[in-house]
Amino acid sequence: MTAKLHRRDVVTKLLEKRGKLLVIAGLGSTSWDITAAGDSDLSFPTWGAMGQAAMIGLGLALAQPKRRVLVITGDGEMLMGLGALASIGVQRPANLTVAVIDNERYGETGMQATHTASGVDLAAVAKACGFRNSRIVSKNESFRKIVHQTTGPNFLQIKVVAEKLPLALPPHDGVLLKDRFRRALLGKSADVLAEKG
Amino acid sequence: MPPSDWSAQVRRELVAAGVRVVGYVPDAGHKRLIELCQADASMRAVVLTTEEDGIGLAAGAWLGGKRSVLLMQSSGVGNIINVLGMVQVCRIPLVMVVTMRGEAGEFNSWQVPMGEATARVLEAMGVTVRRAEKEEEISRLVRNALRSCYRDGSASAILIAQRVVGIKSFQEQRSQ
Numbered sequence: 413m414t415a416k417l418h419r420r421d422v423v424t425k426l427l428e429k430r431g432k433l434l435v436i437a438g439l440g441s442t443s444w445d446i447t448a449a450g451d452s453d454l455s456f457p458t459w460g461a462m463g464q465a466a467m468i469g470l471g472l473a474l475a476q477p478k479r480r481v482l483v484i485t486g487d488g489e490m491l492m493g494l495g496a497l498a499s500i501g502v503q504r505p506a507n508l509t510v511a512v513i514d515n516e517r518y519g520e521t522g523m524q525a526t527h528t529a530s531g532v533d534l535a536a537v538a539k540a541c542g543f544r545n546s547r548i549v550s551k552n553e554s555f556r557k558i559v560h561q562t563t564g565p566n567f568l569q570i571k572v573v574a575e576k577l578p579l580a581l582p583p584h585d586g587v588l589l590k591d592r593f594r595r596a597l598l599g600k601s602a603d604v605l606a607e608k609g
Numbered sequence: 610m611p612p613s614d615w616s617a618q619v620r621r622e623l624v625a626a627g628v629r630v631v632g633y634v635p636d637a638g639h640k641r642l643i644e645l646c647q648a649d650a651s652m653r654a655v656v657l658t659t660e661e662d663g664i665g666l667a668a669g670a671w672l673g674g675k676r677s678v679l680l681m682q683s684s685g686v687g688n689i690i691n692v693l694g695m696v697q698v699c700r701i702p703l704v705m706v707v708t709m710r711g712e713a714g715e716f717n718s719w720q721v722p723m724g725e726a727t728a729r730v731l732e733a734m735g736v737t738v739r740r741a742e743k744e745e746e747i748s749r750l751v752r753n754a755l756r757s758c759y760r761d762g763s764a765s766a767i768l769i770a771q772r773v774v775g776i777k778s779f780q781e782q783r784s785q
Contacts, residue, residue: 436669456672461695464665471669471677474630474653495658496665503655586699587762590672598674 415571417552419513422570423484424449426511426555433559434472434597438465438485440520441577442513446484448580453596456589457582463493466500466510473505476597480507482559487514487528487569494537500565501542509559509566510538515574523574538567615773616641618748619706624651626755629675631655632663636682638708638774643680660685664692668701676759678751679705683727683768684720693734693764700762704754705736706747712771728768737765744773 423445427435435455437443442465443457458465469483490512500508516529528534539546545558546567558566583589594602619642623631631646632655633639647654657663663679670677681689686707696703710717711724728738739754741747747769754765 434673458695460698461665461668461692464661464668464692464695467662467665468669468672470655471630471666471671471675472673473669474655475670475673475675493662493665496662498658499655499662499666503653586695590699590701593672594674597672601674 415515415550415573417550417570417572418575419445419515419572420448420577422513422572426482426484426559428556430454431560432479434476434479434481436465436469436472436481436483436485438462438483438489440486440489441515442484442486442489443582444577444580445513447582448577451582453592455582456593459584459586462489463496465489466493466496469508469510470496470500470503470505473508474503477505477507479597480560481505481509483508483510485510485512486519487512487516487526487534488518490534491527491532497538497541497543497567501538504542504544505565506563508564509562509568510543511555511559511568511570513572514569515572517574519574519576523576528569533569535567535569538569543567614641615744615747615769616645619751620645620649622748622752622755623678624649626752626759627676628652628678628755630666630670630677631680632657632666632677633680634658634660634663634682634685636680636708638682638769639680639706642706660688661692663705664689664696664703667703668695668699671701676702676755677704678755679703681705682708683710684723686727686730686766687723690730690734693731693736696764697735701764702758702762703736703764704751704758705764705766706751706769707766708769708774709771714771714775724771731766735764737763738768739765740768740770741773742770747773
């Protein structure tokens with residue numbers, strides 16, 4: 413199956429009219445994708461900690477059960493932390509969606525094939541781990557309902573063309589990324605919480 | 610374990626500090642603390658498949674405004690090294706309670722190398738290390754770590770000496 417979707421279009425669609433949506437992005441291309449779609453204080457793009465995007469999403473979804481949380485990450489990043497799918501399957505946060513932008517390549521290191529190029533079916537893994545909804549996406553569609561409404565945990569493995577695109581870099585400063593996110597989400601209590609339980 | 614055991618004391622400290630998320634990879638030494646956290650309605654106990662996932666969990670919880678703690682044995686410290694980079698760069702408050710293996714009395718020699726390197730590995734990645742040699746020291750060290758880490762965005766590990774936990778043989782482990 414040859415992928416037809418383009419990652420930047422897909423990510424722009426995932427983030428369309430995002431409102432109060434909380435977004436975590438895996439390192440590399442998906443962090444550039446969410447930045448190209450429009451940087452936001454309520455986005456936490458990562459520059460490292462490969463394999464942890466879905467777990468950061470789980471921690472956030474448990475901490476903020478009334479907010480919708482979207483993790484956007486790559487197939488290589490997800491493959492490094494497959495155990496996260498099992499842990500999410502146990503906790504079953506209704507407000508969490510994990511979207512894997514699957515180009516079947518390690519995009520930052522020379523476009524080497526990942527396991528998904530050999531047919532590893534991440535959506536089937538997520539389903540087997542207990543995600544409520546999980547599927548492979550290969551055609552253009554609206555993600556609005558699954559990201560903003562559908563009871564989760566939800567998993568989308570979105571097949572995209574393997575392409576090298578212009579970089580769109582978010583801020584590097586980890587403290588800035590963390591603090592802007594917490595202030596945008598928690599308001600003044602972001603700073604008060606440091607002093608009090 | 611006596612009635613006033615360290616696990617119950619640590620749970621009280623977690624509650625007092627407002628800890629809402631407890632990530633763990635099981636260890637025999639943490640058995641009772643894990644059970645106490647699971648039974649506590651104010652906390653969410655999250656079982657992990659590998660210790661590094663506890664770092665992502667803690668980071669996400671803090672982004673969402675909630676405090677957490679991570680329980681593991683010393684072998685797990687080897688699994689978290691790279692992701693501690695995120696903790697350092699983002700200054701994410703992190704408290705880990707680590708039960709030691711590979712120390713005096715260890716029955717499994719394969720635990721020894723990581724046990725001997727645990728403190729150095731943590732320190733190399735910017736984590737403050739405190740050791741509890743006696744049961745009565747543990748809860749105070751946890752309390753102090755929670756205070757300082759959530760005040761200044763730092764990371765701390767409390768290492769509980771193996772002789773405090775005291776698992777020495779397969780027979781003893783089986784009888785638990």
